Amino acid sequence: MPDLATPLIAWYRTHARDLPWRHPGFGAWGVLVSEFMLQQTPVNRVIPHLQAWLARWPTPAALAADAPAEAVHQWANLGYPRRALWLHRAAVEIVARHDGDVPADVDALLALTGIGDYTARAVAVFAYGQRHPVVDTNTRRVLARAIDGRAQPDPPSRRDLIAMTAILPDEVTASTIVNAATMELGATVCTARAPRCDACPLAAACAWRAAGYPDTGDNRRRQARYEGSxxxxxxxxxxxxxxxxxxxxxxxxxxxxxxxxxxxxxxxxxxxxxxxxxxxxxxxxxxx
CATH class of the missing domain: 1.10.10 (Arc Repressor Mutant, subunit A)
Known part of the structure; x- marks a missing residue:
């Protein structure tokens, strides 16, 4: 397998967006809230809601002490409002099980309401500096193209974690950057519909590009039409x-x-x- 980590790290250090949850000292609770909000919601819509949420509830205990209705109300138009209810329940669980501190252990995070493989590992990696594979839709697309030569990834599976682990450096800090860089690349360059291959740091190593950008099909699940639904x-x-x-x-x-x-x-x-x-x-x- 080609070395993808080195060009990803170099690219990320120059091109990473300035996002609140990437600032030093943002904290595990802020990372957790941001990950809940970012599920199926664009970054530009999340940022103002995230800032308002953390200003109102700066800790899990602050949210847990408020009514679930307040969480749903504050969620406003972010969509998929069950996430607000799940986040409130997770805050209650964090207070009850972990003395109000967001846990660092992946299994403990997975045991909280509304948290799956991605969110648990994202908190462990980006808030606590651990070495785990963090795989979202953007990551899966980059891996599918660069390694497997496919235009679009297959539906999510445990194989995604294995594939991401294979490109992570052993050094923990570098592995954190590679996780973030792969997601960032998929979000801003290796996009689903209009990839900017001329700006991609993996262009020289990309199997899909080397094969001539074949149309290998798209097995992703389509979201139902919103209007009238x-x-x-x-x-x-x-x-x-x-x-x-x-x-x-x-x-x-x-x-x-x-x-x-x-x-x-x-x-x-x-x-x-x-x-x-x-x-x-x-x-x-x-x-x-």
Whole structure:
């Protein structure tokens, strides 16, 4: 396998974006919150929400002491609002199990609500300086192209962690940079639709480029269309509840003008099932 670490480190030191969670002393709680927010949400949308969140709840204990409804309300329009509820539950668990300190151990992180392989390893690596493979969508695309000669990666699997581990330097600090650099390269240069191969530090070693950029297919799962979807209806219900909070809304008045009454009812029922809303005596509110 070609040496990918050396050019990645050199490139990252010159081209890395100035992002809040990369600043010295940002802290494990800030890293954890940023990783929750960055799931399926662009960086430019996350930054102002992250800053507001940490100003309001600078520690897990501060968030845990507040109501879940406040977390859902603060989440605003970031999308996928279950992440707000999971982050609140994780904060409660951190207080109960770890005396309010975000754990450094990957298994302990995995045991927290809403945390999977990526987030657990990202916190362990970027907050605590450990050597683990950190693999997101951007990382997987870089590895698929540079090593396997494929235009797009296969669906996520445990093989991704093995592939990323194989390119990590043994030295811990260098391995942290390579993790960050691979993600950064996928986000800014080796993009899904319009890769800028002329600006890529891995161009000379890239198997996909050497093969002439073949179309090897795309097995990624497609996200359902948002417009007219149940997700859109759920978002409309949550916006109404946030705008009215803390006052509950009569169920009959919740997005009463929604064009599909059955979809509206599904949205309300699914929000209640997910713990994002509560119904009582004909009223609907954010969770208490």
């Amino acid at each position: 149940d997700r859109q209806a759920r978002g409309a219900v949550l916006r109404m509840l946030r705008d009215a909070a803390p006052t509950p809304i009569p169920l009959a008045e919740v997005i009463a003008d929604w064009p599909d009454a059955r979809q509206r009812d599904r949205a309300v029922d699914s929000l209640i099932a997910d713990g994002l809303a509560e119904a009582s005596e004909g009223l609907l509110r954010l969770p208490t």
